[in-house]
Amino acid sequence: MANPVLPSSGVLSPLGLDAVRLSPGFWGDRMALNHEVTIAHCQEWEEREGWIGNFRGERPRRGREFSDSEIYKLLEAMAWAGHPGLTPLAETVAKAQEGDGYLNTRWSGSRYTDFEWGHELYCYGHLIQAGVARLRMHGEDVLTQVAVKAADHVCRRFMEGTETCGHPVVEMALVELYRVTGTERYLEMARRFVERRGLPALADIPFGRAYYQDDLPVRQAQVFRGHAVRALYLASGVVDVAVETGDEELLKAVESQWERTVARRTHLTGGMGSRHADESYGEDYELPPDRAYNETCASIASIMLAHRLLLATGDVRYADLTERTLYNMLATGVALDGRSFFYANPLQVRVPAVPLDGVNHAAEGGLRSPWFDVSCCPNNIARTLASLPAYVAAATGDGILIHHFTPSQLRHQGLAVRVETGYPWTGSVSVRVLADGEGRIGLRVPAWATDATLAHVPVSSPDAPLPDGPVIRPVSPGYAHVDGPWRAGDEIRLELPMRPRWTFPDRRIDALRSTAAVERGPLVYCAESVAEEPPLGAVTARVEPPVEREVDGVVVLEVPASIGAEPDGGWPYASVEADREDGTDATLRLVPYHRWGNRGPATMRVWIPI
Template identity: 75%
Template sequence: MANPVLPSSGALSPLGLDAVRLAPGFWGDRVALNREVTIAHAHEWMEREGWIGNFRGELPRRGREFSDSEIYKLLEAMAWADHPDFAELALTVVKAQEGDGYLNTRWSGSRYTDFEWGHELYCYGHLIQAGVARLRTHGQDAFTEAVRKAADHVCRRFMDGTETCGHPELEMAMVELYRATGVERYLELARRLLERRGLPALGPIHLGAAYFQDDLPVRQATTLRGHAVRALYLACGAVDVAVETGDDQLLEAVRSQWERAVARRTHLTGGMGSRHADEGFGEDFELPPDRAYAETCAGIASIMLSHRLLLATGEVAYADLAERTLFNVLATGVALDGRSFFYSNPLQVRVPAEPSDGINLGHSGGLRSPWFAVSCCPSNIARTFASLGSYLAAADPSGLRIHHHTPAVIEGAGLRVAVETGYPWSGGVAVRMLADGRGRLSLRVPAWAEGATVGYGPAQAGDLARREAPFPAGARDEAAARTRIVRDATPGYAVVEGEWRAGDVVTLDLPMAPRWTFPDRRVDALRGTAAVERGPLVYCAESVADEPPLADLSARLAPPVEHAGPSGVVELEVEAVLGERVSAGWPYSSRPAQPATTGTSLRLVPYHRWGNAGPATMRVWLPTAG
């Protein structure tokens, strides 16, 4: 089955990518853009920067020590997207492999001499994930054989001993290769790598052992910590090992780490990571909006982790966080034209960025960049969109669960349905049966959706009147009007059970009124502010060229007003007051700041759309007036 994550057990079973076909809509458009634009864009930049040339032996070698992994992530993206450039690029990689299976363009002459920073096993991890993608979309070929050979080399070299890699990633890749091939040594190596970590397994570094999660064994840790991507990839591997080995204690450990990190170390956007210095989580309640790191890759890794926990447990909270992160980190990470990217995703930008078309040597978050010296995010975005369908729905023993509402045709658990919706701009979702069938249909009702309703027929859904195919655009209201029962749907799942005939429709209505959101008072950096959310979207004030200057504005907590923006986007307007600007030689005084009084208003846009209109200031958390 074509899906990056196929556990052999768990509460939910994934569907194949061919069973979830996205139609035009919020996510379908993004996935198409990824296939048509972003993959080629990444391919071009990797060639231009010499990272592909490294595999051809071009000298001097270019790029960072982990640049091989970008090619592998791109290959994974191409495999899931059935992209025509896969074969040639894969061949370039295969040719660089050494006789014993070793494959790395940076460390070939000095294998395994730097476990802390070398990223060799990390690179194998991404190579293997690309190999699994190819196996599951195409079957064996020279590339998958090379991947197996590399994996076998790694097993021989690392099955015994105490070594592991400074960057987790190989763990989940090895489990997935085991799932794809049935070869148990891959699972065993993943298990051993996981158990070694934190004994400790790595040498001291200036960022501290927690940076690469080597401060504690994974099953003893109580929260996610250190470098966010490393922490989340490790947790993914732990879930995978736990599921395949039936290790409930390990699964529980990761679940409580997730819970604590979500409760104390996660930005409103779902972004994770508060420190630039180590791309790390920081401490509980350390959630600065301006220096939020919230790396795009960490958002992707968080989605990967929540998805694994959702499959293992069937608990909807994991899908809630995944949705928040999909809309507010993944969708933010790439520009509307698919050709530039955010590495970090701050929740406040004070100074408009300097535009540049060149490579970004750093990670600054004021404007998207076409490429980075460390360009992990674009290829991660590419492979995530290429496999996005795998996150939308899953099967449970009684039927089909739809977690993310976007236009698509979904087939699973004996049902075949079309989802039609303008979500996230509007809150109505219609799920139409495309064939007769029997089974439970569970539609996720997000945690914020207090007051949602689900509409369906009385007693037995099979009694529902048939609808004409194809489902006409705009027919959602019509369908809703004709259904016979509308009942409250509380956050969780709206479950409708019965026998279905082709044309039957289930409707879900999610309340989309904008809402003010306040931080826990332990979040020092957000004291005295509030943010606006609408549906699954976080909104922000964006001020192009800082006109009006955002530093002078405070918001009144009146209900935001909706405005139609471009392309069906809903924008919001909030009442605001303009503060007098105090000019002084010292920013501290014995007089508290005076409240502002001049009334004005402030336009808010969905956070994921900010930064597409040129250099701007931005803030998600608005100081509140009075």
Template identity: 95%
Template sequence: MANPVLPSSGVLSPLGLDAVRLSPGFWGDRIALNSEVTIAHCQEWEEREGWIGNFRGERPRRGREFSDSEIYKLLEAMSWAGHPGLTALAETVAKAQEGDGYLNTRWSGSRYTDFEWGHELYCYGHLIQAGVARLRMHGEDVLTQVAVKAADHVCRRFMEGNETCGHPVAEMALVELYRVTGTERYLEMARRFVERRGLPALGDIPFGRAYYQDDLPIRQAQVFRGHAVRALYLASGVVDVAVETGDQELLKTVESQWERTVARRTHLTGGMGSRHADESFGEDYELPPDRAYNETCASIASIMLAHRLLLATGDVRYADLTERTLYNMLATGVALDGRSFFYANPLQVRVPAVPLEGVNHAAEGGLRSPWFDVSCCPNNIARTLASLPAYVAAATRDGIVIHHLTPAEIRHEGLAVRVETGYPWTGSVSVRVLADGEGRIGLRVPAWASDATLAHVPVSSQDSPLPDGPVIRPVSPGYAHVDGPWRAGDEIRLELPMRPRWTFPDRRIDALRSTAAVERGPLVYCAESVADEPPLGEVTARIEPPVEHEADGVVELEVAASIGAGVNGGWPYEPAAADHEDGADTTVRLVPYHRWGNRGPATMRVWLPI
């Protein structure tokens, strides 16, 4: 079962890389690019920066205190992708492991002297996730031995006491290692890390203990807060612990934290974490488009969390947020050539970025960069894309459900289907049954698809078509199910309405007042203006139906607008309100948000003044 998450119970059981194979298409192409380009790109940079050399004992040690973890994320990506370079890299890592299982190129010699910022358990967490991936895709080898030895060391060292790490991730990694090995102490260790947090377990820091979710015990918190990646990794581990220990109350707690976070602390793109200063969520309704931090890694963590909640509950809302985040954050995080990355993902950029060569020292948005001082995002993208097929569909009690509508072949027990679609550009989805079989097939109808229809077209009717064509029925957002039995050639046709639609913000989101955005299907669109021509700061859009243009298989849009300068003299605050009616007519071109920044330095805005 080649899966990054494999719970022993839950409403849905995931289908892994052995059951789901993506075909060429939006995600299949990206997975291929990841495997062929991005993984090697990451390894090259980690070698160049000396982060791999650290494991060989090269001195001075280079990189940040958590750079070991980047190699582990890459090893996880290599595991899922079956990358031939894995063994050599894993052997390099193994050489740095000490006799008792301790492994860290920064803190060897001063072990466990800084739980707040040391990241030692965080590094183990990623090492263990790599080991789990390798066990599931391949079986035992040097990498899995290193990971298990490290996990055993962690259990010996931390089972008693009240210590934990400033950066969660070990929690979910240990549960997964329990799931793959059956060794219960890993689950118990994870459970204790979860329950220790917020007692408090860590020291106070200038950002406050909420930064690393140590301000409150997990059961008392009402919303995700503090550093977004930390908060979402922790919540993922908590769901894993709750599921394996049968703690329904704990699961419900995370569900309710998620619910409030999605309703009040999430950007239209699915991005989470508004603040630059501490990479944190910020307050309810603090959702500035320009300074939205929306770290790529936080969106990956959000996908990991929503996937776990989906499997545990079967609630479609988790798949809806995952889709939004996949198309508008994960797909945005990496350039079309697979070699450069966004760290922050703002929804507005006022000034075109200055092109950089080499490492980007700042985690700002504007132009994708080949590498960062802190390069979690490239490696996280690599491991997520490499395991993405496991997020596409799941097994139910009596069949399968397909969460994400993308070209694929899916096989599970008696069922084998091929999904064909031009989604997200077109709304037509065909699911063709490949072999006679039994079982219920479910398709997710996205939350935004209010006029979707579904047709069940038996192969028999294809031979002798019905006089009125197949029976087409309307389907509501949620899961639309069709029952078997099936004959090879049977088809389910889902039609989703792909009209562009205007979307308006809740009035409590101060930073978006009197603006609107355009979405089409699962895609958020944005105005992109190369070299700020036209100047996007002076555009006011009209709420009229956008016009569609297709170019090279990509749907772009055009909206009517007026353009005109502000009222600014020497002081930008005036005794009369600006007149929004005095601009000249123009049109503004919108591109899918995930494609912005691929044409060179540009200004951009998702939310258009209206």
């Protein structure tokens, strides 16, 4: 079962890379680009920066204290992709492992002297995740041996005591290693790491203990807080522990934290983590478009968490947020060339970025960059795209649920289907049954699809040359099911309404007052201005139905707008209110947010003053 997450219980069971194959299409193309370009790109940069050399003992050691983890994320990507570079890279890693399983190129010689910032357990977490991927896709080899040896070392060193790591991730890795090996101490170790946190287990720091979720025990928390990637990796591990230990209370705690976080601390794109200073969530309703940090890795962590909650509960809301995050964050994080990335993902950029020729040290939003000083995001994208089929569908007791619509083939027990669709550009999804079989087929109807229809079109039978026409029925957001039995050639047709729609923010989101955004299907749109295009500094849109146009296979939208003057002024606060209507009529072109930044330095805004 080739899955990154394989719970032993839950409402849904995942369908893995052995059950789902993506065909050319929105996601299949990105997965292919990832295999062909991005994985090699990451490896090249990790060599160039010396982070792989660290494992060869090259001195001085280079990179940040957690740079080992980037190689592990890349190894995980290679494992899912069946990439031939894996074995030699894993052998390089293996040589740096010490006799007792300890492995870290930064802290060897001063082991475990800095739990707050050292990232040693964090690095093991990514190593173990790579090992799990390899075990599931291939079986034992040098990488899996290194990972198991490291996990055993962790259990010996940390089973007793009160210590944990400033950056969670080892928790979910250990549970998955338990799931693949059946070795219970890995689960127990993960459980202890979860329960230790917040007692507290770590030192106080200027950011406060909430930064690494050590401010209170996870069972008592009300909302995700602090560093977003840490919060979401921890929550993912907590769900894993809860599911494997049957701890309903623990699961409910995370569910309710998720719910509050989505209601108050999530950007329209699904991005999480508003603040730059500590990469943290910030307060409820602190959702500034311009300074939204929205680290790409946080969105990947959000997908990991929502996937776990979906499997555990079967609640479609988790799949809805995953779709939003996939199309507006993951797809945004990597450029069309597969070689340049966003680290921060603001929803507004006022000043075009200055192009760089190398590492983007600042990792500010607005500049698609080949590499960063901290390059978690490219490697995280690589491992996520390489395992993306595992997120597409899931098995119920009596059939399958298709969560994400992209050209693909799915097999599960007696069912085999092919999904054909131009989604997200069109709303027509065809699910064609490939062989006679049994089982219920469910399709997710996204929350935004308020007037979708479903048709079951039985294949023409030789006995009935004039079959009844398909029955078309309205379906509501949630799941729409069709029961078998099936004959090869039967088809389900889902029609999702793709009218562009205006979206308005909760009044408590101060930074978005008197603005609106446009969405179409799962895509958030934005206005983008490069070079000589009309500036966006004083634009006001009229809330009228956007006009659709297709440009190079992409649906772009146009709305009427007014472009105000931008005078050189003095003091910018006055005793009279500016007239919002005061400006030149213009047509504002909106492009999918995930496409922005591919045409060179630009200004951009998702939320448009109205």
